[in-house]
Amino acid sequence: xxxxxxxxxxxxxxxxxxxxxxxxxxxxxxxxxxxxxxxxxxxxxxxxxxxxxxxxxxxxxxxxxxxxxxxxxxxxxxxxxxxxxxxxxxxxxxxxxxxxxxxxxxxxxxxxxxxxxxxxxxxxxxxxxxxxxxxxxxxxxxxxxxxxxxxxxxxxxxxxxxxxxxxxxxxxxxxxxxxxxxxxxxxxxxxxxxxxxxxxxxxxxxxxxxxxxxxxxxxxxxxxxxxxxxxxxxxxxxxxxxxxxxxxxxxxxxxxxxxxxxxxxxxxxxxxxxxxxxxxxxxxxxxxxxxxxxxxxxxxxxxxxxxxxxxxxxxxxxxxxxxxxxxxxxxxxxxxxxxxxxxxxxxxxxxxxxxxxxxxxxxxxxxxxxxxxxxxxxxxxxxxxxxxxxxxxxxxxxxxxxxxxxxxxxxxxxxxxx
Numbered sequence: 001x002x003x004x005x006x007x008x009x010x011x012x013x014x015x016x017x018x019x020x021x022x023x024x025x026x027x028x029x030x031x032x033x034x035x036x037x038x039x040x041x042x043x044x045x046x047x048x049x050x051x052x053x054x055x056x057x058x059x060x061x062x063x064x065x066x067x068x069x070x071x072x073x074x075x076x077x078x079x080x081x082x083x084x085x086x087x088x089x090x091x092x093x094x095x096x097x098x099x100x101x102x103x104x105x106x107x108x109x110x111x112x113x114x115x116x117x118x119x120x121x122x123x124x125x126x127x128x129x130x131x132x133x134x135x136x137x138x139x140x141x142x143x144x145x146x147x148x149x150x151x152x153x154x155x156x157x158x159x160x161x162x163x164x165x166x167x168x169x170x171x172x173x174x175x176x177x178x179x180x181x182x183x184x185x186x187x188x189x190x191x192x193x194x195x196x197x198x199x200x201x202x203x204x205x206x207x208x209x210x211x212x213x214x215x216x217x218x219x220x221x222x223x224x225x226x227x228x229x230x231x232x233x234x235x236x237x238x239x240x241x242x243x244x245x246x247x248x249x250x251x252x253x254x255x256x257x258x259x260x261x262x263x264x265x266x267x268x269x270x271x272x273x274x275x276x277x278x279x280x281x282x283x284x285x286x287x288x289x290x291x292x293x294x295x296x297x298x299x300x301x302x303x304x305x306x307x308x309x310x311x312x313x314x315x316x317x318x319x320x321x322x323x324x325x326x327x328x329x330x331x332x333x334x335x336x337x338x339x340x341x342x343x344x345x346x347x348x349x350x351x352x353x354x355x356x357x358x359x360x361x362x363x364x365x366x367x368x369x370x371x372x373x374x375x376x377x378x379x380x381x382x383x384x385x386x387x388x389x390x391x392x393x394x395x396x397x398x399x400x401x402x403x404x405x406x407x408x409x410x411x412x413x414x415x416x417x418x
């Protein structure tokens with residue numbers, strides 16, 4: 001039983017002993033102990049990545065051990081909620097240039113972490129710097145941290161964030177994050193340390209239990225063999241290793257929330273994973289092989305199981321940023337380089353069979369899993385003339401033939417029947 005630090009029964013008893021109030025003092029002591037705040041404890045922080053390894057050079061020189069709160073918080077002045085940096089403190093350490101840590105952290109892209117493909121990105125800071133003044137020579141996309149902060153702190157979103165919250169905490173609990181399971185659901189933020197735990201650290205939060213009516217088939221790794229994200233040898237083991245990013249990402253990206261993209265100049269497409277064909281919607285096979293003898297899908301997918309698959313958001317997208325448009329991964333299903341620079345481009349692509357494929361950007365993504373995407377391939381697309389000629393129904397230019405990007409018809413929220 002722990003007494004309040006402001007209560008000293010021995011002192012009170014010595015002062016009032018002559019009044020024979022010992023029974024009263026005992027009763028007060030019991031009540032005080034029962035209602036005193038519990039002792040402080042480290043909780044999940046001691047097991048987190050920050051609690052075991054964070055270290056700032058300047059504070060380490062003062063004798064603070066790794067994991068000490070002083071590496072992030074200014075302890076002077078009695079206000080430990082104040083962070084040592086007025087800028088985004090997370091990017092002060094998660095950088096590969098001039099790191100404030102004794103040892104820099106290389107938090108590379110998901111394509112590297114899960115697929116083993118190195119795309120030149122070495123840090124979270126760099127991932128967030130695509131399409132900004134910091135990297136003017138690089139085109140691409142990244143989550144806009146200022147827009148994220150506005151979104152999570154503005155009604156109708158009511159998750160307990162404020163305008164002074166760090167935008168990185170929309171996806172990460174800095175006191176709980178681990179190397180393998182770094183994310184926490186933003187919708188549980190207001191639950192505090194008692195409920196704002198990790199997401200993906202138990203089997204119920206992995207793709208193996210996403211739905212009893214669908215199967216998650218992990219992608220091939222680019223290097224190292226096996227399936228993403230850990231090189232597991234079987235699809236089942238891989239699904240058990242893959243965090244359920246669908247539940248996580250659709251907390252924001254869903255069919256209800258309106259998210260405006262400054263870069264696109266429009267609202268993002270609504271995402272309803274219950275009905276979309278890459279989600280739980282029913283996808284179907286054409287039922288025939290193309291002129292190249294291929295089925296509709298490439299391994300590890302099979303035409304015979306179409307309608308049973310569900311994809312994870314990070315199968316196609318990077319969580320922080322990418323040199324591609326729409327945060328699309330530079331490597332998908334073991335194959336690189338996926339290069340998508342525009343939403344509707346007209347860069348020359350490979351020829352035939354049939355006319356020139358004038359937009360190859362989206363094909364570099366979709367062809368990682370889908371086959372027979374070249375023009376004239378046995379009428380694979382319903383709006384493409386089987387003879388391989390261009391038609392006004394689908395193609396948007398006459399010379400040279402404009403083979404539209406896959407996203408012109410197949411996008412989040414589309415009702416296509418292809």
